[in-house]
Amino acid sequence: MNQPRAVLFDAYGTLFDVYSVGLLAEQCFPGQGQALAVLWRDKQIEYTRLVTTSDDGAHYQPFWDLTRAGLRYACKRLALALTPEREDQLMNQYRHLSAFPENREVLQALKERGIATGILSNGDPGMLGVAVRSAGLAGLLDHVLSVDAIRKYKTHPEAYRLGTQATGLAAQHILFVSCNGWDALAATWFGYRTLWVNRYQLPFEELDTQPTRIGRDLRDVLTFFE
Amino acid sequence: MNQPRAVLFDAYGTLFDVYSVGLLAEQCFPGQGQALAVLWRDKQIEYTRLVTTSDDGAHYQPFWDLTRAGLRYACKRLALALTPEREDQLMNQYRHLSAFPENREVLQALKERGIATGILSNGDPGMLGVAVRSAGLAGLLDHVLSVDAIRKYKTHPEAYRLGTQATGLAAQHILFVSCNGWDALAATWFGYRTLWVNRYQLPFEELDTQPTRIGRDLRDVLTFFE
The missing domain is CATH 3.40.50.1000 (HAD superfamily/HAD-like)
Structure with missing residues (x-):
């Protein structure tokens, strides 16, 4: 061919490298950085699928917003206190993977x-x-x-x-x-x-x-x- | 209303209860039953999404087949030896949740x-x-x-x-x-x-x-x- x-x-x-946020995540939440990085990524991807499958784009949100939603879910799931400052820090890190x-x-x-x-x-x-x-x-x-x-x-x-x-x-x-x-x-x-x-x-x-x-x-x- | x-x-x-397979999974793979039940379920759901999103049903497989595919993936991922006998046992258990x-x-x-x-x-x-x-x-x-x-x-x-x-x-x-x-x-x-x-x-x-x-x-x- x-x-x-x-x-x-x-x-x-x-x-x-989407997992390069793990280092900052570990600084924010000692002992949970790796778990947060993995769950955050999984949830971000899951959300892309949910909004795509459901109703032909009616529930579309840009990747940035779904990334933030995934972070919020992951922190709730792991019982981590995501202050607005930490959220900004982690999202900013995601912008500079x-x-x-x-x-x-x-x-x-x-x-x-x-x-x-x-x-x-x-x-x-x-x-x-x-x-x-x-x-x-x-x-x-x-x-x-x-x-x-x-x-x-x-x-x-x-x-x-x-x-x-x-x-x-x-x-x-x-x-x-x-x-x-x-x-x-x-x-x-x-x-x-x-x-x-x-x-x-x-x-x-x-x-x-x-x-x-x-x-x-x-x-x-x-x-x-x- | x-x-x-x-x-x-x-x-x-x-x-x-999809996690009720965990008990048999634990008997098959001591120490890994819970991890297998969770990953199996996650992968099964992921596969329903992949075949649904991609090409309007062209890659559809019945849930039974995707459930088996999810089991095979999960065992490979966890490095568990899924013999044909164990696969049959676990799939049969899934039929009788x-x-x-x-x-x-x-x-x-x-x-x-x-x-x-x-x-x-x-x-x-x-x-x-x-x-x-x-x-x-x-x-x-x-x-x-x-x-x-x-x-x-x-x-x-x-x-x-x-x-x-x-x-x-x-x-x-x-x-x-x-x-x-x-x-x-x-x-x-x-x-x-x-x-x-x-x-x-x-x-x-x-x-x-x-x-x-x-x-x-x-x-x-x-x-x-x-």
């Missing part, structure tokens, strides 16, 4: 090969703009696509369709890269070639579909161009 | 008042049939509604619509009862009057919507008829 002509990356969990260190070299290698690059993310444009600038990735991305344009989150097919629309390419000519198993799964269903970057040595989803390839970090993107 | 004319119950987690003890008296009280009763469940018809018979609830339910008819799981609005269609009543004349916060939330979005039975003292979802009432067990259904 020909090499992909474009590579689209998931952002949260893939380019940016650590980028995984190999991001830049992989994006640079793709640009050198003339491959179109982009982000296709649940994040709203404001969040993505800050994250991309903070990580110094702005010049290395041809597309920064947010599902906010259609008010439906991944894994809705319309969300994945933003990538084919923006690049003008058919799905099979695009490589979609995600560290989130569910994202790699649904992108495969959509028709993309997919790389699941299995950073945490997890099993893949048991839904009778496999990603095109499985890798260990973002450098494995480059195996599609050898 | 007038009293509801019908009461529809969620099945799994509401009438039937314990019913919460107050079910019968509540359904009987509703029947005595002439209120229509039913189940509106993600479970497929085979699973629901066995569960209803095992719990001795068959004569107390006017409707046993499975989303399998439309190949979309709750929280899709079409799933909730099965209840208005079957009863011939508008949503505001129907009380929908669930122990699952997300289910009570989305049923409220759909237009039902709702009772969230908060068995496990959890916070409600942080999505700007509250159920009509919150209760502690199924007997609180009867507060709508006082």
